[in-house]
Amino acid sequence: MTAPTSTSKAVCLLSGGLDSATCLALARREGYACYALSFDYGQRHRVELEAAARVAAAFGAERHMVARIGLDAFGGSALTADIAVPKGRSTADMGHGIPSTYVPARNTIFLSFALAWAEVLGSSDIFIGVNALDYSGYPDCRPEYIEAYERMANLATKAGVEGRARLKIHTPLLRLNKAQIVKLAQELGVPFGLTHSCYDPGPDGRACGQCDACLLRAKGFLEAGLEDR
Ligand code: ZN
Numbered sequence: 001m002t003a004p005t006s007t008s009k010a011v012c013l014l015s016g017g018l019d020s021a022t023c024l025a026l027a028r029r030e031g032y033a034c035y036a037l038s039f040d041y042g043q044r045h046r047v048e049l050e051a052a053a054r055v056a057a058a059f060g061a062e063r064h065m066v067a068r069i070g071l072d073a074f075g076g077s078a079l080t081a082d083i084a085v086p087k088g089r090s091t092a093d094m095g096h097g098i099p100s101t102y103v104p105a106r107n108t109i110f111l112s113f114a115l116a117w118a119e120v121l122g123s124s125d126i127f128i129g130v131n132a133l134d135y136s137g138y139p140d141c142r143p144e145y146i147e148a149y150e151r152m153a154n155l156a157t158k159a160g161v162e163g164r165a166r167l168k169i170h171t172p173l174l175r176l177n178k179a180q181i182v183k184l185a186q187e188l189g190v191p192f193g194l195t196h197s198c199y200d201p202g203p204d205g206r207a208c209g210q211c212d213a214c215l216l217r218a219k220g221f222l223e224a225g226l227e228d229r
Helices: 018-029 048-058 091-095 106-121 143-156 178-187 212-224
Strands: 009-013 033-040 063-068 125-127 168-170
Touching (some): 018 033, 018 178, 048 063, 091 212, 178 212
Parallel strands (some): 009 033
16 A cells, blocks of 8 residues: 555544444554545434534544435435334344335435545545444445446546556545544544434433444454553
8 A cells, every 4th residue: 555645535434333433543643634425315314513523623524524315315224214223132133134224325415426536636535434244234335346346436537547546446444443443543543422323312312222333333342451531
C-alpha cells in the first residue's frame, strides 16, 4: 500500500457507530485528510447522525456531508419500515441467516455516493468500517463483496479508465472481532460516549440494550475488558 502524502484525501463512511468512528480514526492516523460521509436514509435510528457529526468534529474531518437518500420510500427493512427490530438474539442466532435489519443494497448505495464524492475530490481512497466476523450476516459486509465493488469502481470512473488513479476501498476492520475493534478504538482515543450503535433507540436517544447492534457492542466491551462509557 502506498503511504498517503500530506495531501491525500480519503472519503470515510461514517454512521456514527463505534466501527465507523474507529475506521475514521485509523484513516486520520494514516495521515489522510478525511471527508466524512453520512446518510439520512430514513433510518429509525436517525439519532446516529448526531453521533456522526460529533465524531467527525472530534477527529478533525475536513468536511462532514450528510446525504439524504430516503430508502424508507422502499422500506423492506426493520430499519426503514414499520417492522419490529429483533431483540434479545443469541450470538448463535446472529450467526446464520440475514436478519430483518438488513437494508436492501445499503452498502452498494453508500459506496456509490462515496465513489462519486471521491472522484470529485480527486481522492483514490474510501474507508468503510465493514466487519466480516462479529456482524449480523449482511451480504454487503463480506470481503468478496468489497473486492467485487472495488473492481467495478475502477471500471466505472473517469480516473480509473484513464489510468490516472486506482481506487482502493480500505476495510481495516474487516477481519477483527468486536473485542479487537473496541481495543483498537481505545488505542486510537475514540470517545466511546460520542458514538451511537443502537438500531432502536428510545425517544430520548438512549440505546435499547437488546437489538443486535447493542448486544454485539456489549459483547465486544465485555470481551475487551473495557467499560462502555
Ligand atoms: Zn439497541
